Amino acid sequence: MKTTMHFFYLFAVFLWVLxxxxxxxxxxxxxxxLVCDEAELFEKGQxxxxxxxxxxxxxxxxxxxxxxxxxxxxxxxxxxxxxxKEMKVGQRSKSGRGLLLVIAIGxxxxxxxxxxxxxxxxxxxxxxxxxxxxQHRQMVPFFRAGRVADGILATTExxxxxxxxxxxxxxxxxxxxxxxxxxGAANPAQIGAGMQRLPKDFPAPxxxxxxxxxxQQILDIYLGTLEDRNANPDLPIxxxxxxxxxxxxxxxPAQMDNEAKSLHRxxxxxxxxxxxxxxxxxxxxxxxRECNPFFFEEEDGVWRLNFLMLMKAVRFNHRxxxxxxxxxxxxxxxxxxxxxxxxxxxPH
Numbered sequence: 001m002k003t004t005m006h007f008f009y010l011f012a013v014f015l016w017v018l019x020x021x022x023x024x025x026x027x028x029x030x031x032x033x034l035v036c037d038e039a040e041l042f043e044k045g046q047x048x049x050x051x052x053x054x055x056x057x058x059x060x061x062x063x064x065x066x067x068x069x070x071x072x073x074x075x076x077x078x079x080x081x082x083x084x085k086e087m088k089v090g091q092r093s094k095s096g097r098g099l100l101l102v103i104a105i106g107x108x109x110x111x112x113x114x115x116x117x118x119x120x121x122x123x124x125x126x127x128x129x130x131x132x133x134x135q136h137r138q139m140v141p142f143f144r145a146g147r148v149a150d151g152i153l154a155t156t157e158x159x160x161x162x163x164x165x166x167x168x169x170x171x172x173x174x175x176x177x178x179x180x181x182x183x184g185a186a187n188p189a190q191i192g193a194g195m196q197r198l199p200k201d202f203p204a205p206x207x208x209x210x211x212x213x214x215x216q217q218i219l220d221i222y223l224g225t226l227e228d229r230n231a232n233p234d235l236p237i238x239x240x241x242x243x244x245x246x247x248x249x250x251x252x253p254a255q256m257d258n259e260a261k262s263l264h265r266x267x268x269x270x271x272x273x274x275x276x277x278x279x280x281x282x283x284x285x286x287x288x289r290e291c292n293p294f295f296f297e298e299e300d301g302v303w304r305l306n307f308l309m310l311m312k313a314v315r316f317n318h319r320x321x322x323x324x325x326x327x328x329x330x331x332x333x334x335x336x337x338x339x340x341x342x343x344x345x346x347p348h
Contacts, residue, residue, distance in 0.1 A: 046149035137254035266291035279335035
């Protein structure tokens with residue numbers, strides 16, 4: 001399931017991709033590397049994380065996705081076009097499918113500019129509307145907070161999802177007006193401008209209205225907050241620990257739109273309760289691989305979503321299929337006694 005928390009799960013993928021081989025070593029020098037960080041935006045570990053995840057995208061989905069940063073003040077449209085050819089983006093794809101993300105931090109008085117260049121073979125998948133959407137509604141919120149590497153990884157998640165949807169014959173319909181009409185248009189990156197409040201950062205509802213709510217009703221309320229783009233971390237539908245954790249994280253409109261769409265696709269789940277703990281799960285697992293369970297804990301007489309434990313216990317592979325981290329102990333195992341899990345934690 002596409003959740004706003006999915007970014008945390010991406011790092012589990014890095015443990016097994018290429019059997020630990022460095023993505024930079026695998027692809028050679030900067031000209032042929034997946035991440036060419038001339039502007040030195042990333043720490044060494046961040047650059048390896050991005051490169052390794054993009055190597056998975058190439059291996060599993062045949063998309064040659066590169067990242068180029070520069071500190072120079074440039075015409076980013078010209079640079080992206082020239083570097084796309086110079087770096088031979090798409091040559092490592094069997095079908096010639098390539099993407100090049102260019103970040104020019106010298107543009108716009110140091111706020112930066114971003115452009116995603118798309119090969120001809122992917123224009124039907126990554127339309128103008130999709131590119132405009134992820135640049136404005138996914139990349140920029142992360143970049144404003146100074147979390148460039150996180151923003152790239154979170155955007156890659158949406159690129160993978162869109163590839164899967166395209167294979168299923170689904171067209172991209174932006175849930176909001178698109179800002180750009182030009183193919184691969186550049187946008188101000190607003191790097192380091194500071195976190196921006198979402199347009200509908202609503203106050204928390206009254207606690208009394210939740211006292212009789214079931215876990216399913218709490219999940220329905222959560223779906224409503226996603227649809228409204230209500231990113232308030234203090235909503236009482238979350239456990240106290242979850243509320244404190246959510247205050248530290250960047251939540252983008254694109255992530256919330258994506259999760260709402262995914263929840264609708266997963267449909268009604270099954271609720272299992274034991275004491276002060278509850279789980280809503282979706283099954284059968286073989287046909288609901290992208291529909292992760294939701295954990296709840298009763299606090300002060302109210303069922304609340306426990307995203308903090310979910311983040312610790314659940315992982316996703318690059319195709320967004322969920323599995324348990326078998327090394328993590330949690331009190332929610334009672335809800336899965338009729339399922340079995342393989343050595344990687346995937347349910348069956």
